[in-house]
Amino acid sequence: MYDLAAMSSWIEFAVRWTHVIVAIAWIGSSFYFIALDLGLHRDRNLASGADGEEWQVHGGGFYHIQKYLIAPDNMPDHLVWFKWESYATWLSGFALLILVYYFGATFYLVDPAIADIGIPTAIFISLASLAFGWVAYDQICKSRFGDDNTRLMVLLYLILVGMAYFYTSVFSGRAALLHLGAFTATIMSGNVFFTIMPNQRIVVADLQAGRTPDAKYGKIAKQRSTHNNYLTLPVIFLMLSNHYPLAFASEANWIIASLVFLMGVTIRHYFNSVHARKGDPIWTWLVTALIFIVIMWLSTAPMFRAAEPVEAQGGAVRFAQAEGFDTVKDIVTGRCSMCHAAEPAWEGMHWPPKGVRLETEYQIAMAAKQIYLQSGLTHAMPPANLSYMQEAERAQIVAWYRAATGG
Structure with missing residues (x-):
């Protein structure tokens, strides 16, 4: 398929x-x-x-x-x-x-x-x-x-x-x-x-x-x-x-x-x-x-909103409750959140790329498709694999997304 x-x-x-x-x-x-x-x-x-x-x-x-x-x-x-x-x-x-x-x-x-x-x-x-x-x-x-x-x-x-x-x-x-x-x-x-x-x-x-x-x-x-x-x-x-x-x-x-x-x-x-x-x-x-x-x-006062609990949005629940979410959350937090944060830790970066924040369960669940396409299905992210994401971790992202979508 x-x-x-x-x-x-x-x-x-x-x-x-x-x-x-x-x-x-x-x-x-x-x-x-x-x-x-x-x-x-x-x-x-x-x-x-x-x-x-x-x-x-x-x-x-x-x-x-x-x-x-x-x-x-x-x-x-x-x-x-x-x-x-x-x-x-x-x-x-x-x-x-x-x-x-x-x-x-x-x-x-x-x-x-x-x-x-x-x-x-x-x-x-x-x-x-x-x-x-x-x-x-x-x-x-x-x-x-x-x-x-x-x-x-x-x-x-x-x-x-x-x-x-x-x-x-x-x-x-x-x-x-x-x-x-x-x-x-x-x-x-x-x-x-x-x-x-x-x-x-x-x-x-x-x-x-x-x-x-x-x-x-x-x-x-x-x-x-x-x-x-x-x-x-x-x-x-x-x-x-x-x-x-x-x-x-x-x-x-x-x-x-x-x-x-x-x-x-x-x-x-x-x-x-x-x-x-x-x-x-x-x-x-x-x-x-x-x-x-x-x-x-x-533009120096970016409109980044405070995080909401996962339960606040029905569209994110299935990803947060899918098998493997806890593992994926740890992967994303460790490999992606240094840039995709309200205050990026990466030197010289002042705002999260494209406004995407991946610091909470809610944010990760809401960005499930982007994470899957860019870090699971392809190697687009992290750029140049600067955070050394492993192939096994990418496979876990793919498995989590497909478990949530039935794919």
Whole structure:
């Protein structure tokens, strides 16, 4: 029988890799077209009737690119669409959310010390919040309030701050920041699926019918594309945050997440200004560095909770009561706890790796799967086997985990 824990881990890896690949494709094309649009020369009277042009060189060849403000006179024979990158990024990200945070809700999503809610309730909150994000954002954009893009972006930022506080009030710190990233990414993908692509299809249909397309469709699509441009970098930070407990395991994690959005704005403002040939605003990097220093300062009060007895969590009981737990507890305490502790004894280490603490029965039982995969089934931990874990000890970890899971 194939090891289910190993198989699920590989499935998660495959989905995560897919997510990264398609996200790179989406972000790359998005950044390129924003830079291209900002860098177009619009002060030339082009015989083609195009709004602007740009000459570029790459890979040993020269490219002559022209942009039509609304649409060309006739429909081109071959038109390349950019849409599947966005769709695939959201779908693979949502699949990863299910695999890691829904199936692993006991470990990663629900934290009774923050909000004592059941797993079904937590999953419902997750799904409902993502839907709410898109509907609220879309309606605001379509309202008169959305006519002023600066005003709209300020309101969107306030909504994101509110969602950061909300998520950190109902989910674990790790899940909260991840969900804020998913909330934002859902808005971005929704822009492509529900607004940008439909508007482009209307323009294409008008061209095919011999009608002059309405410029408003391009204007709306450009607004949503610009929003996506400024939201991309914060989303990347939030998606990577689960690797850094100083970001998600701080009492100020919602403030940190809020400041991350400001860093995204300052960084993108620099590149967008340079691409548009509107100067070289080096000050944006200074502002970004200052914000990051504030984040570093806020993170120095890590949100490591006091240990609870094993009986407090039903999800950990079966591992704590499984045959061999006492032996495994001694192995983990002796081989792992010097690093995975509130105050690591390992020289130069100030926080437990990834926020994982393995000092009590409760903590060891809750981390059973990670211990099994990284120290039993593989030799990933301890790193370089610095604590000299023996093969017999790894075998005992495997036997304990399989006894608890019936594997």
